[in-house]
Amino acid sequence: MSEHQFLGQFTTKIEHIKAKTSEINKFTILYTHGLYSDPWGRKPDAVRDWCLKNGYGFFRYELAGHGSDAGNYENVDVNLWKAQILEVIDTMIEGDIVVVGSSLGGWLSLIAAEARPERVKAVLGLAAAPDFTVDLEDKYFTPEQNNQIQKQGRLEFTNDDFTYVFTKKLMQSGRQNQMLNRTIKIDCPVELIQGQKDASLDWRKALQISQAVQGNNVTIKLLKYSNHRLGTDEDLIAIQRSLDSIKEHLAK
Numbered sequence: 001m002s003e004h005q006f007l008g009q010f011t012t013k014i015e016h017i018k019a020k021t022s023e024i025n026k027f028t029i030l031y032t033h034g035l036y037s038d039p040w041g042r043k044p045d046a047v048r049d050w051c052l053k054n055g056y057g058f059f060r061y062e063l064a065g066h067g068s069d070a071g072n073y074e075n076v077d078v079n080l081w082k083a084q085i086l087e088v089i090d091t092m093i094e095g096d097i098v099v100v101g102s103s104l105g106g107w108l109s110l111i112a113a114e115a116r117p118e119r120v121k122a123v124l125g126l127a128a129a130p131d132f133t134v135d136l137e138d139k140y141f142t143p144e145q146n147n148q149i150q151k152q153g154r155l156e157f158t159n160d161d162f163t164y165v166f167t168k169k170l171m172q173s174g175r176q177n178q179m180l181n182r183t184i185k186i187d188c189p190v191e192l193i194q195g196q197k198d199a200s201l202d203w204r205k206a207l208q209i210s211q212a213v214q215g216n217n218v219t220i221k222l223l224k225y226s227n228h229r230l231g232t233d234e235d236l237i238a239i240q241r242s243l244d245s246i247k248e249h250l251a252k
Contacts, residue, residue, distance in 0.1 A: 003068075004061070007087055008080055012062035012069045015039075016092065017048065019057045026250065027096040027121055028057030029243075030112075032085060034103030034129075036164060038067040043126070043229070046236040047100055050243050059093055063104075074154065074165065077173035078107075078133070085112050089119055098246055102126040103201065103228065110179060110209070113186045122189040122246045126230050126239065128209060129201050131181075133174025136166065159199055180212050187215035189249050191242045195226030195235070219245070 005011045019028075031047050033039045039060035051058035063081050065073035085108045089097060097120050101109030106128020113120040136157070137146055149155045153168045190213055194206040203222060210218045221242065226235050 006084055010064045010069055013067060014061040017058040019055050027098050028059055028093050029098050029100055031060040032101040032105030032108050034105050038062055042231050046239055050240045074167050077169045078177045079173045081108055082111050089116050096121045098122045100124040103129045114184060121250055124242055125192045127194055127198055127201050127228050128192060130179045133171050134178055137171060180208050183214050184212045185214050189217040189246060191219045193221045193238055195223045195230055197225055198228040200228040
């Protein structure tokens, strides 16, 4: 683990494990975590362990305003996170990449796959949540809550899983990066894992992503008793099996 200063002038912790031999280093997995989370828990560790076992490279990093940079959370937005993941792809990882993203990280992974099709060879979304800020404004916030964000610049919002702070800047940048209102120009394999007991994200979001993605190679795995965290032993096994599927597809 080390620290890296990004072009946006913020510094977060990263971990970059390179494959031991170039022969089997066919891709590096780039893991991006979710909102109010970090890349150091059981779920990213399971992805790292799969990489070590199979000989692939692995890269994980803290999003700006998270982890060691949590004090800056209310100063960041989707545009900054988009710039961050593209900077990682463009300047910090060599060769082909498989993007793995949890929740917000799934949104950013889809953005990266569309923006860098020559580099990103597959996507694994773990409760991927593109456009979640738009959904909040349009479907879940009351008129009073939307008015508070516009007037005060922030809102504390609680659901069954978490309490979040949403800023006006974050919500505006979410609109600017909306994906599900158009065709997502991704042709590489896309695997989506979604828990049906997810209190933060409607499980039908995976179906919406599948319908929006341009390519035909989309697989959805619905886990009946799993929640948004996807952190149980059974969830981690499902994640590693999806990585096996991606490995097999890219080896063809």
